[in-house]
Amino acid sequence: MKIEHLIAQIKSKNSFLCVGLDTDLDKIPEHLLKEEDPIFEFNKAIIDATHSYCVAYKPNIAFYEAYGIAGWRSLEKTMDYLNEKHPDMYTIADAKRGDIGNTSTRYAKAFFDTMNFDAVTIAPYMGRDSVEPFLTFEDKHAILLALTSNQGAFDFQTRTTEGLELYKQVLKTSRDYENSERLMYVVGATKAIYLKEIREIIPESFLLVPGVGAQGGSLQEVCKYGITKDVGLLVNSSRGILYASQAKDFANKAAQQAKTIQNEMEMELHKRFGD
Template sequence: MTTAALVEQINKKQSFLCIGLDTDLDKIPPHLLEEEDPIFAFNKAIIDATHHLCVAYKPNTAFYEAYGIKGWRALEKTIEYLNTNHPSIFTIADAKRGDIGNTSTRYAKAFFEDLEFDSVTIAPYMGKDSVEPFLAFKNKHTILLALTSNQGAYDYQTKMVGEKELYKTVIETSQTYANAENLMYVVGATKASYLSEIRELVPNSFLLVPGIGAQGGSLAEVCKYGMNSHVGLLINSSRGIIYTSNNSDFAEAAAASAKKIQMLMAEELGKLK
């Protein structure tokens, strides 16, 4: 998917919501455990109830890999269902990959060619030759971890390297990579005050922002500091939407939670006009 197509969907739906499909068999409604594929059954119900309210879905691959072949097959069925029924929705493989060049190439083929995701999250620690294999794919996006929302982010990401924080060096260096126009960046919502400085470094890039809702991030703060002229934000919510209810009405409850966020996003979009 092109960036222009993503922006078109944001304007059409008045939403820049990304729903995280972090599907945990210990948390889904018990009646679904009787299904042949309870993970896919849960995901399908969530997608059917919320697709008109969001512009992206982000399965965290760890929640599928944890269940072995059955979990991976559920992931395959989920992305196939999205690509077949909702091809205009942006898909993110939250895999946090990153390895030497030939290994990264194989990871890229797995997510971009086999599973046909639009994007994948990447850990940048190994540098240029671990990232560029992902950037080589046309109309696919590489979402680089820049400044994350977890407490451990302060262990490295905000440490000074010379005269600037490490995360700034990561962002600036990545902009020199081949096909850097295909880069997006992860910036945690709990780090909203950093967004204005990040926008100075990458004024036109999309930012994937997890951490609103359950993790305490503020949508209004993220928009204040991080929104650009074409929005440039994908705000992710996972637990705060998909686990709103553990009863038979779980999909409807998820839609109600997503609707609340979408309405707030429509208000923020109105400020751009």
């Protein structure tokens, strides 16, 4: 998907919400377990209920790999459904891949060509030759882990060497990668205060922002420090939407939660851009 199309969707829906499809058979409503493919049936119901309020969906690949071939089939069916019924949706494979060049090339083909995702999350630790293969695909994006929302992020990401925190080194170095205009970055909502300095390094790049909702991140703080003229944000919510209810009304409750977040986003956009 061209970035211009994503921006148009954000403006059209007054939303920059990404719904994380972290589907866990231990948490979905019990009545769905009787279905032939409960993961897909759950995803389909969530998508049908929330697509009016979001612009992106982000399956976390671990939640599908955990169930082996059956899980991969559920993911494939989910992507086929999204691409057929909701082709305007931006899709992110939350896979956190990253390896030597020829391996990264195969990962990229798997998610971009075979499964038709628009973006994939990448761990940058192995450097340029592990990232650039993902950047050779036109109208696709690699989303580098920069400053994540988990507590362990402080183990390495904020450590300073030669006067510069590691996450800033990732941001600065990656700007020189070939086709770096196809890069996005992960910055956790729980680290929103860091966004001011991050925007000084990458003023216009899109950021994928997890951690709003169940992890305690503030949408208002994220917008205060991170929003750009093209919005430049995809704020993810997973558990807060997916598991708003475990009863038969789960899809309606998910829609209500997504609509609440979308309304908050619309207010933030109105404050900054007007009508």
